[in-house]
Amino acid sequence: MAATSRTLSIDALLATTMDYYRPTMEDVIHQANPFMYWITQGDKKKKQDGGANILIPVMYAKNSTIRSYSGYDVIDVTPQDGMTVAIYPWRQVAGSISISRIEERKNSGKSQVISLLKSKIQQAENSMKEDINRQLFLDGTGNGGLDIFGLNLLVEDGASWLSNVAGIDRTVETWWRNNWLSMTGLSFATNGLNYMRTMYNNVSKGNVHPDLIITGQTVFEYYEKVLAANERFIDTRTGDAGFQNLLFKASVIMYDSYCPTQTMFFLTSDFIDWYVDTETDFITTPFVRPANQDAKVAQILVYGNVCFSNCARQGRIGLIDTA
Numbered sequence: 001m002a003a004t005s006r007t008l009s010i011d012a013l014l015a016t017t018m019d020y021y022r023p024t025m026e027d028v029i030h031q032a033n034p035f036m037y038w039i040t041q042g043d044k045k046k047k048q049d050g051g052a053n054i055l056i057p058v059m060y061a062k063n064s065t066i067r068s069y070s071g072y073d074v075i076d077v078t079p080q081d082g083m084t085v086a087i088y089p090w091r092q093v094a095g096s097i098s099i100s101r102i103e104e105r106k107n108s109g110k111s112q113v114i115s116l117l118k119s120k121i122q123q124a125e126n127s128m129k130e131d132i133n134r135q136l137f138l139d140g141t142g143n144g145g146l147d148i149f150g151l152n153l154l155v156e157d158g159a160s161w162l163s164n165v166a167g168i169d170r171t172v173e174t175w176w177r178n179n180w181l182s183m184t185g186l187s188f189a190t191n192g193l194n195y196m197r198t199m200y201n202n203v204s205k206g207n208v209h210p211d212l213i214i215t216g217q218t219v220f221e222y223y224e225k226v227l228a229a230n231e232r233f234i235d236t237r238t239g240d241a242g243f244q245n246l247l248f249k250a251s252v253i254m255y256d257s258y259c260p261t262q263t264m265f266f267l268t269s270d271f272i273d274w275y276v277d278t279e280t281d282f283i284t285t286p287f288v289r290p291a292n293q294d295a296k297v298a299q300i301l302v303y304g305n306v307c308f309s310n311c312a313r314q315g316r317i318g319l320i321d322t323a
């Protein structure tokens with residue numbers, strides 16, 4: 001039996017409304033937390049058209065043939081290595097929006113259907129941004145190793161080092177380690193700024209400096225407390241996005257409730273990207289009716305991962321345990 005015009009009109013309304021809200025949903029998810037907002041701005045967001053993995057070239061040694069010469073001197077043509085590839089797997093995040101037939105009937109007017117769908121989209125937005133935000137600070141091992149690579153993996157607590165970070169063994173390859181300092185037992189009021197200066201300088205090279213320091217609320221307040229009133233400069237770009245922030249040198253400092261406690265991450269955006277699949281960047285699928293349910297379901301899908309190309313330009317101060 002052919003579908004009724006009523007069914008067709010509802011399906012078209014659902015599809016049109018979802019298409020209308022999709023860009024807004026993507027923006028809301030990105031702007032929901034400082035780290036996600038930061039890595040999706042400008043050229044930090046990269047798109048890749050499929051592939052088994054995301055392959056990031058990394059350089060770990062200089063070209064040893066470079067030297068001065070005169071006239072007919074022999075020029076060194078020794079083949080150079082010093083390059084390898086970091087292998088980042090695709091990570092998939094999904095959510096769904098369901099509308100039962102009884103909900104359709106109870107909200108049968110056009111404006112009522114749109115209002116119902118808008119509420120369900122907002123529910124999905126809030127849930128998805130919360131879970132992505134949570135994953136961004138973890139180590140990627142959650143949900144059976146299916147989570148996004150987070151800062152707890154990529155910028156490690158240097159008390160020990162992992163044997164596999166994007167396919168490279170940090171226990172052997174020291175050039176693939178991040179910088180690490182511990183403040184255990186030390187007062188932040190007395191020692192905090194000194195440790196921050198040291199980490200900032202350790203992470204910096206030439207004119208490349210960390211441009212985001214992210215921490216939890218407690219440590220953020222430690223930092224705020226040690227500043228004189230006239231030193232509490234803020235970054236207007238992130239402030240305009242609704243994030244509370246301060247500055248340390250040229251770095252924006254923000255806090256996030258999911259950041260590991262007692263921790264400050266020093267991040268350099270030149271070597272950090274958010275890769276997404278060109279055809280799966282917070283897409284919404286058409287509404288379909290499952291065979292065993294009196295409902296219609298659409299899915300929200302994203303394939304991506306956080307990718308570092310230079311871990312030595314990232315830093316972490318840990319065990320910040322006293323004000």
